[in-house]
Amino acid sequence: MTVYIVGHLNPDTDAVVSAIVLEDLEKKLDKEYKATIASPINRETEYVLKRFGFEVPPMIPAEEGKKVILVDHNEPTQISPSVKPEEIQAIYDHHNLGGLTTPQPLTMMFKPLGSTVSLLAELYKEKGLEISKEIGSLIIAGIIADTVNFTSPITTEEDKKIAADLNKIAGLDADELAMEMFKAKSDISGMDMMEIVGKDYKIYSSMKRPVSIGTWETVLPESVLSHKEEIFEALKKKKAADKVDLIFFTIVDVLKGEAHMFVAGPEEEEVIKKAYNNPEIKDGIAYLPGVISRKKQMVPPIEGAL
Numbered sequence: 001m002t003v004y005i006v007g008h009l010n011p012d013t014d015a016v017v018s019a020i021v022l023e024d025l026e027k028k029l030d031k032e033y034k035a036t037i038a039s040p041i042n043r044e045t046e047y048v049l050k051r052f053g054f055e056v057p058p059m060i061p062a063e064e065g066k067k068v069i070l071v072d073h074n075e076p077t078q079i080s081p082s083v084k085p086e087e088i089q090a091i092y093d094h095h096n097l098g099g100l101t102t103p104q105p106l107t108m109m110f111k112p113l114g115s116t117v118s119l120l121a122e123l124y125k126e127k128g129l130e131i132s133k134e135i136g137s138l139i140i141a142g143i144i145a146d147t148v149n150f151t152s153p154i155t156t157e158e159d160k161k162i163a164a165d166l167n168k169i170a171g172l173d174a175d176e177l178a179m180e181m182f183k184a185k186s187d188i189s190g191m192d193m194m195e196i197v198g199k200d201y202k203i204y205s206s207m208k209r210p211v212s213i214g215t216w217e218t219v220l221p222e223s224v225l226s227h228k229e230e231i232f233e234a235l236k237k238k239k240a241a242d243k244v245d246l247i248f249f250t251i252v253d254v255l256k257g258e259a260h261m262f263v264a265g266p267e268e269e270e271v272i273k274k275a276y277n278n279p280e281i282k283d284g285i286a287y288l289p290g291v292i293s294r295k296k297q298m299v300p301p302i303e304g305a306l
């Protein structure tokens with residue numbers, strides 16, 4: 001029976017490549033595993049898969065009673081609606097635990113590393129398995145994506161060592177790859193602001209109040225900041241549609257290492273002021289120097305300020 005591997009909704013590169021890498025690893029152990037996605041991928045991931053010769057994984061099927069492995073997430077609101085808690089066999093993740101309960105026992109591997117693929121790279125080593133050049137390249141891309149080319153505060157020494165070791169086989173120029181990935185991610189042609197707000201967007205159901213935090217990592221912040229009014233409109237719609245109390249959306253300049261956070265309403269303003277110690281707010285946008293990581297620099301301070 002096929003076991004489906006799937007990352008979170010609104011997948012990022014780490015979520016998608018983790019599924020592909022884990023499929024490769026399990027197949028080396030003669031197991032029937034299939035990498036899938038929970039919703040359409042972003043342009044950075046498209047670029048990475050194409051560059052290293054991988055197909056976009058199919059959507060996870062809705063069939064009942066299937067077996068599923070979650071990668072790169074565990075919070076119920078970030079899991080595909082096609083996955084039922086009783087179908088989950090294992091979780092490989094690098095996030096905090098977010099309130100999932102299951103009727104059955106399961107395998108779990110969690111480590112506070114920069115990416116989920118870092119953890120999978122270590123699993124190859126533990127099991128004494130070889131990593132191919134293609135898979136090694138994918139792992140490096142996943143680490144670069146989640147750690148913003150090793151600049152995010154979530155980056156660990158282990159991530160750097162894993163990438164450096166794999167690069168002996170992959171032979172990549174990491175900075176060149178990172179720049180191409182960031183450029184692909186910054187391409188907004190044909191996208192409206194509703195899509196941009198929702199592309200890298202997570203709902204947090206285990207906080208004191210239901211909150212959502214979207215980010216847009218870019219090398220061209222102006223290309224999005226110049227559509228301010230449409231973004232505020234999109235946030236209003238999304239907040240109502242997702243039934244969250246508070247919505248946050250941040251444009252992250254990955255080159256400067258700073259963020260602009262939209263203040264969607266008076267309650268959000270209160271939280272942002274408390275979370276970031278009265279930051280400069282101009283025309284409804286808070287300026288947050290040094291902030292790039294949602295996991296480390298948005299989720300904890302926002303949760304603490306609720």
Ligand SMILES: [Mn+2]
Nearest residue numbers: 014072116146
């Ligand atoms: Mn990740």
